[in-house]
Amino acid sequence: DGGITQSPKYLFRKEGQNVTLSCEQNLNHDAMYWYRQDPGQGLRLIYYSQIVNDFQKGDIAEGYSVSREKKESFPLTVTSAQKNPTAFYLCASSIQGGQPQHFGDGTRLSIL
Amino acid sequence: SQKIEQNSEALNIQEGKTATLTCNYTNYSPAYLQWYRQDPGRGPVFLLLIRENEKEKRKERLKVTFDTTLKQSLFHITASQPADSATYLCALDGGEKLTFGTGTRLTIIP
Numbered sequence A: 001d002g003g004i005t006q007s008p009k010y011l012f013r014k015e016g017q018n019v020t021l022s023c024e025q026n027l028n029h030d031a032m033y034w035y036r037q038d039p040g041q042g043l044r045l046i047y048y049s050q051i052v053n054d055f056q057k058g059d060i061a062e063g064y065s066v067s068r069e070k071k072e073s074f075p076l077t078v079t080s081a082q083k084n085p086t087a088f089y090l091c092a093s094s095i096q097g098g099q100p101q102h103f104g105d106g107t108r109l110s111i112l
Numbered sequence B: 001s002q003k004i005e006q007n008s009e010a011l012n013i014q015e016g017k018t019a020t021l022t023c024n025y026t027n028y029s030p031a032y033l034q035w036y037r038q039d040p041g042r043g044p045v046f047l048l049l050i051r052e053n054e055k056e057k058r059k060e061r062l063k064v065t066f067d068t069t070l071k072q073s074l075f076h077i078t079a080s081q082p083a084d085s086a087t088y089l090c091a092l093d094g095g096e097k098l099t100f101g102t103g104t105r106l107t108i109i110p
Helices: none
Strands: A004-007 A010-013 A019-025 A031-037 A043-051 A054-057 A064-066 A076-078 A087-094 A107-111 B003-006 B010-014 B019-026 B032-038 B045-051 B056-059 B062-067 B072-077 B086-093 B098-100 B104-109
Touching: A004 A087, A010 A019, A019 A031, A019 A087, A019 A107, A043 A064, B003 B086, B010 B019, B019 B086, B019 B104, B032 B062, B032 B072, B045 B056, B045 B062, B072 B086
Parallel strands: A010 A107, B010 B104
Antiparallel strands: A004 A019, A019 A076, A031 A043, A031 A087, A043 A054, A064 A076, A087 A107, B003 B019, B019 B072, B032 B045, B032 B086, B056 B062, B062 B072, B086 B098, B086 B104
16 A cells, blocks of 8 residues: 655654654655644645755755655654754655645654 | 635534635635645645636535635535544645645534
């Protein structure tokens, strides 16, 4: 069954640490996305990638970094520069940009 | 600046009635609009896409309308059931990416 896998489901970070969230898809989709969801604020786009080895900043990229070395993988690193990292992070993919997106079940990041 | 508004944060509807959710946008000319359902602790699930030249789209008990003059989409669930309780998000295309509204939390009361 095709889909998107995000891991882990829950993640804890100490102050000053970088942490990497995993996102893998087996849908053969070209485009992948990372969103952050806070209560009452909907989904905000962090980074997106239309093709391997290329990605663009979204609306709230500061304090985050990504890579797209393989079509099926789009990991997100939350760096220590992100001052308010506690949130629900969602990864998505689509056949191409702007098309309906398939989402993973998210990673909830908390600061210890 | 571009703005998307969904009519209310929360909507309570009696079981069996029609639920109507609203998505309004400004400073936007989307080629199409999408609706998603999100359950607590889960990722959104795509429901329907409607293009700017389509007035209405249906899928089982779901109906979506798109009025580019009013800059508004309406999302209807007919014969609503408690299992329809969820948050519903509209999303507008921006070329390579989508911009999501904040969502409406729908509760169907038995």
